[in-house]
Structure formats: C-alpha cells, structure tokens
Amino acid sequence: MTIATTTAVLAYARADIHAAVAAADDPHRRRQYALSARDYAVTVLLAGDATADQTRHADYYLTDAESFIAATADH
Numbered sequence: 001m002t003i004a005t006t007t008a009v010l011a012y013a014r015a016d017i018h019a020a021v022a023a024a025d026d027p028h029r030r031r032q033y034a035l036s037a038r039d040y041a042v043t044v045l046l047a048g049d050a051t052a053d054q055t056r057h058a059d060y061y062l063t064d065a066e067s068f069i070a071a072t073a074d075h
Helices: 006-022 027-046 052-071
Strands: none
Touching: 006 027, 006 052, 027 052
C-alpha cells in the first residue's frame, strides 16, 4: 500500500475543489467532489509534517468544500 505525502494529498484536495467548481451543472457530482476535497484538506490539517503554507491552503480548500457541501445539502 502506498501512502501519499502531504504534498500529494494537498494536490488531491485542490484537484477536487477544481472539479467541484467545474461541476456547476451537476449538484450531486459537485457535492461528491466537495466531500472528497474536504476529507483531503482535513488530512493535511492533521498531518504532523504539514508546512504553514500547506496548512493555509488546506484551510482555504476546506472552507470552499464546506461552502459547496452546504449549497448542495439537498442532493
């Protein structure tokens, strides 16, 4: 089993946020990407090796993800 680095996990969060933005016409898909981005962002926030810059970006992605999740709560 391969364990992703904090840098990779942050990149996954960013990619899923971008995918959620791109899924504006599909609320279910947008929500799924936002849920995934949230999980990745929290993983970075809890990582012991995360830099201050990584933590700051993860917090941004978490905030964005939570906004998408709230906006798609009915889906």
